[in-house]
Amino acid sequence: MLLVPDAVELILSETEALPAQRLTFQAALHHTLAAPVAAREPVPGFRASIKDGYAVLSSDGPGEYEVAFEAFAGAAPRALQPGTVAYIGTGGPLPEGADAVVQIEDTAFLGADAGGAKRVRIIKQVSPGYDVRQVGSDMAQGETVLTAGQHVGAAEVGILATVGATEVEVHRKPKVAVLSTGDEVCEPGAPTLQLGQIRDANRAMLLAAAAATGAGVADLGIARDSAATVEAALDRAIAEGADVLLTTGGVSMGDKDFIKPLLERRGTVYFGKVKMKPGKPLTFAKVPVPEQNRSLLVFGLPGNPVSSLVTFHLAVVPCLRKMEGWEEPRLRRLHVRTAMPIKMDPERPEYHRAVATWARPEGAAPGAVCGELVAASTGGQISSRLLSLRSANVLLEIPQASGMLPAGTLVSALLIGDLSAMPVPEVPAITTLPS
Amino acid sequence: MLLVPDAVELILSETEALPAQRLTFQAALHHTLAAPVAAREPVPGFRASIKDGYAVLSSDGPGEYEVAFEAFAGAAPRALQPGTVAYIGTGGPLPEGADAVVQIEDTAFLGADAGGAKRVRIIKQVSPGYDVRQVGSDMAQGETVLTAGQHVGAAEVGILATVGATEVEVHRKPKVAVLSTGDEVCEPGAPTLQLGQIRDANRAMLLAAAAATGAGVADLGIARDSAATVEAALDRAIAEGADVLLTTGGVSMGDKDFIKPLLERRGTVYFGKVKMKPGKPLTFAKVPVPEQNRSLLVFGLPGNPVSSLVTFHLAVVPCLRKMEGWEEPRLRRLHVRTAMPIKMDPERPEYHRAVATWARPEGAAPGAVCGELVAASTGGQISSRLLSLRSANVLLEIPQASGMLPAGTLVSALLIGDLSAMPVPEVPAITTLPS
Numbered sequence: 120m121l122l123v124p125d126a127v128e129l130i131l132s133e134t135e136a137l138p139a140q141r142l143t144f145q146a147a148l149h150h151t152l153a154a155p156v157a158a159r160e161p162v163p164g165f166r167a168s169i170k171d172g173y174a175v176l177s178s179d180g181p182g183e184y185e186v187a188f189e190a191f192a193g194a195a196p197r198a199l200q201p202g203t204v205a206y207i208g209t210g211g212p213l214p215e216g217a218d219a220v221v222q223i224e225d226t227a228f229l230g231a232d233a234g235g236a237k238r239v240r241i242i243k244q245v246s247p248g249y250d251v252r253q254v255g256s257d258m259a260q261g262e263t264v265l266t267a268g269q270h271v272g273a274a275e276v277g278i279l280a281t282v283g284a285t286e287v288e289v290h291r292k293p294k295v296a297v298l299s300t301g302d303e304v305c306e307p308g309a310p311t312l313q314l315g316q317i318r319d320a321n322r323a324m325l326l327a328a329a330a331a332t333g334a335g336v337a338d339l340g341i342a343r344d345s346a347a348t349v350e351a352a353l354d355r356a357i358a359e360g361a362d363v364l365l366t367t368g369g370v371s372m373g374d375k376d377f378i379k380p381l382l383e384r385r386g387t388v389y390f391g392k393v394k395m396k397p398g399k400p401l402t403f404a405k406v407p408v409p410e411q412n413r414s415l416l417v418f419g420l421p422g423n424p425v426s427s428l429v430t431f432h433l434a435v436v437p438c439l440r441k442m443e444g445w446e447e448p449r450l451r452r453l454h455v456r457t458a459m460p461i462k463m464d465p466e467r468p469e470y471h472r473a474v475a476t477w478a479r480p481e482g483a484a485p486g487a488v489c490g491e492l493v494a495a496s497t498g499g500q501i502s503s504r505l506l507s508l509r510s511a512n513v514l515l516e517i518p519q520a521s522g523m524l525p526a527g528t529l530v531s532a533l534l535i536g537d538l539s540a541m542p543v544p545e546v547p548a549i550t551t552l553p554s
Numbered sequence: 555m556l557l558v559p560d561a562v563e564l565i566l567s568e569t570e571a572l573p574a575q576r577l578t579f580q581a582a583l584h585h586t587l588a589a590p591v592a593a594r595e596p597v598p599g600f601r602a603s604i605k606d607g608y609a610v611l612s613s614d615g616p617g618e619y620e621v622a623f624e625a626f627a628g629a630a631p632r633a634l635q636p637g638t639v640a641y642i643g644t645g646g647p648l649p650e651g652a653d654a655v656v657q658i659e660d661t662a663f664l665g666a667d668a669g670g671a672k673r674v675r676i677i678k679q680v681s682p683g684y685d686v687r688q689v690g691s692d693m694a695q696g697e698t699v700l701t702a703g704q705h706v707g708a709a710e711v712g713i714l715a716t717v718g719a720t721e722v723e724v725h726r727k728p729k730v731a732v733l734s735t736g737d738e739v740c741e742p743g744a745p746t747l748q749l750g751q752i753r754d755a756n757r758a759m760l761l762a763a764a765a766a767t768g769a770g771v772a773d774l775g776i777a778r779d780s781a782a783t784v785e786a787a788l789d790r791a792i793a794e795g796a797d798v799l800l801t802t803g804g805v806s807m808g809d810k811d812f813i814k815p816l817l818e819r820r821g822t823v824y825f826g827k828v829k830m831k832p833g834k835p836l837t838f839a840k841v842p843v844p845e846q847n848r849s850l851l852v853f854g855l856p857g858n859p860v861s862s863l864v865t866f867h868l869a870v871v872p873c874l875r876k877m878e879g880w881e882e883p884r885l886r887r888l889h890v891r892t893a894m895p896i897k898m899d900p901e902r903p904e905y906h907r908a909v910a911t912w913a914r915p916e917g918a919a920p921g922a923v924c925g926e927l928v929a930a931s932t933g934g935q936i937s938s939r940l941l942s943l944r945s946a947n948v949l950l951e952i953p954q955a956s957g958m959l960p961a962g963t964l965v966s967a968l969l970i971g972d973l974s975a976m977p978v979p980e981v982p983a984i985t986t987l988p989s
Contacts, residue, residue, distance in 0.1 A: 490889040501692070
């Protein structure tokens with residue numbers, strides 16, 4: 120039976136980045152660039168003052184000078200005559216004839232003389248170029264400022280605006296359709312449940328998980344246990360333009376599994392099981408859509424809610440990331456120390472849900488500056504217990520073995536959440552230098 | 555002059571969580587709960603099989619039995635007579651009369667007898683409750699499954715669906731209005747620039763940064779340098795229902811600063827400078843909106859794009875998080891090792907932009923299982939050079955000091971990006987146990 124890393128490699132080898140589309144730079148937020156972006160003009164495009172102060176000819180040196188004019192940012196340019204200075208604001212264009220800036224703190228304003236001309240004392244000797252940003256010093260004309268494969272966050276939106284790149288090529292984001300299956304599955308808002316019925320957690324959860332990756336989503340509802348309804352849902356996924364179809368349920372019981380036979384008939388099933396806990400029944404298939412010259416990737420996820428979300432993170436997230444153009448679509452791995460003993464499984468590697476936080480190692484001296492990631496288990500890991508995923512931000516990679524892993528063991532972990540919201544024990548700022 | 559941590563505390567003390575609103579559980583994604591959620595019924599609501607197999611009366615023991623019926627998930631319940639068994643699927647309701655499940659791997663199907671009745675050999679002796687999820691074992695009726703202050707991610711959407719909580723109380727998200735100021739500032743798409751003009755990077759960048767926190771946004775455009783246009787923009791922010799107004803520019807030059815005098819006249823200015831690099835000119839104010847019985851918080855951010863985004867992360871993000879209900883709104887701090895020497899500033903603590911990634915320490919033996927966060931500087935840190943924020947996911951807290959901080963120094967850092975997309979050096983999975 121495949122292990123998770125092998126399954127991921129197989130999935131990625133069958134996944135392609137989606138084609139590029141042209142978006143405005145604002146709409147490109149959270150997309151991945153499909154083409155590099157170069158600066159079409161130098162930044163700054165003119166010699167700009169770094170400070171509020173006086174534009175000077177540096178060779179004039181300290182002394183008393185007439186303030187000939189004010190060179191504000193955005194103001195019309197004038198040339199500076201030797202023996203005079205010009206008031207200049209931060210970002211203002213250095214006047215022709217000036218070659219440096221003396222900040223206001225190194226000057227003394229003397230007031231106006233009898234003729235009404237303002238005068239200032241320049242106190243500091245500066246060298247040519249002092250407190251001046253030269254043309255192209257932030258970005259050279261033609262410089263590649265963003266490469267293909269770059270994620271566009273807020274800073275990158277700012278970079279695009281700075282170089283006037285108001286339209287960019289980004290990869291299209293995938294559309295994910297989600298289907299629940301099973302006669303026992305009810306809408307979450309059902310007033311009461313009959314014996315054997317359960318509320319459908321998987322569909323809303325997977326739609327949310329897909330949306331959180333930035334994918335578009337389509338809700339295919341609940342399919343009853345019949346070959347016809349499941350095939351109709353597959354066709355709806357195709358009709359809605361989905362790139363990926365997620366189904367849950369119906370993949371563990373032989374004679375009620377309507378998914379795998381359908382996928383075998385309509386496409387190629389790459390695997391139907393992965394050696395992992397939770398989530399052993401996991402199907403991956405590709406269904407050709409010849410009339411659109413493309414394929415639909417199908418993940419048959421387990422019906423237990425924990426298994427479905429864990430397999431989503433492990434198997435589907437890398438696939439979606441590759442589709443949207445990530446150069447490294449795999450989950451990020453890091454090392455964490457376990458906060459409590461963890462029971463291992465002798466038959467399967469386990470992906471144990473945990474909450475990682477940055478903490479000082481136990482026993483560290485007060486004020487000690489070393490820290491590490493410590494992971495607290497979310498408790499009972501039975502695959503029906505969705506509370507084991509509450510607040511979880513990592514999946515601990517627990518090796519297949521008997522017995523207990525002691526607290527304080529260093530284990531590898533896959534990042535499935537944003538550490539920006541991790542719990543906060545006291546973590547000291549480092550405010551002094553190492554001796 | 556205030557230091558950043560003091561400024562943040564002052565801001566947070568003047569910030570309140572926004573009122574709760576009722577949303578569907580799907581729409582609650584990425585919000586923070588304003589009230590706890592309890593399970594209104596036990597989960598599971600019935601004794602459910604953990605495996606595909608046979609429902610048995612455990613005291614019957616191993617032997618040959620008639621398969622009286624099939625108890626699929628969602629099927630109508632029947633009672634089991636002692637001396638018979640029932641086929642049961644994963645998640646199916648245990649029939650009355652049965653008290654355990656024997657998984658299919660521990661049985662042998664014997665086919666139908668002469669009368670057409672199916673028979674099976676039960677091989678394994680199981681104890682009462684074996685492979686059965688008891689009523690309420692995942693969630694007890696009335697159990698608090700999510701607390702106030704909980705962030706709603708995909709798993710939490712699933713938990714809400716599981717307990718049928720289709721509407722929940724969450725904090726409203728703030729609305730952020732963004733204004734650029736300055737006669738020199740042009741739209742990003744301006745065909746050509748005149749001497750002294752710059753493209754407006756700040757506005758699109760801050761709108762993107764605010765949107766990335768989940769806030770609503772309002773684009774107030776560019777205000778020319780006049781008291782009237784800046785005041786008109788303030789009134790538009792109020793009219794649009796903004797909770798927070800961000801302005802950039804116009805806060806460093808004395809006689810062209812139209813923001814601070816306006817804020818002093820219309821409200822309370824708490825501070826106008828913070829001792830930090832980049833971004834010293836940073837104004838924080840509160841403007842009462844008496845007709846709506848609320849206040850508008852105003853941040854006058856510096857005009858340099860790097861300074862504006864860094865001060866956004868340091869000062870504005872915690873404020874927005876508190877508004878949307880985060881219990882711990884401060885940026886997460888962790889410790890990282892510097893990948894290269896870093897020049898310190900003798901006059902101000904510096905928030906140095908860097909890209910942190912998880913790596914094995916240099917010199918670690920191949921296969922060694924320890925890792926740590928290593929931070930590479932984004933290069934030249936001049937506050938006009940927006941490329942210093944490209945891909946940055948941490949701000950290194952560089953102490954105020956002279957000289958160089960050597961490579962390999964442990965420094966504290968504030969998390970400003972999602973480590974899920976950090977660069978990936980080879981990080982080994984830990985697949986064997988410690989000896």
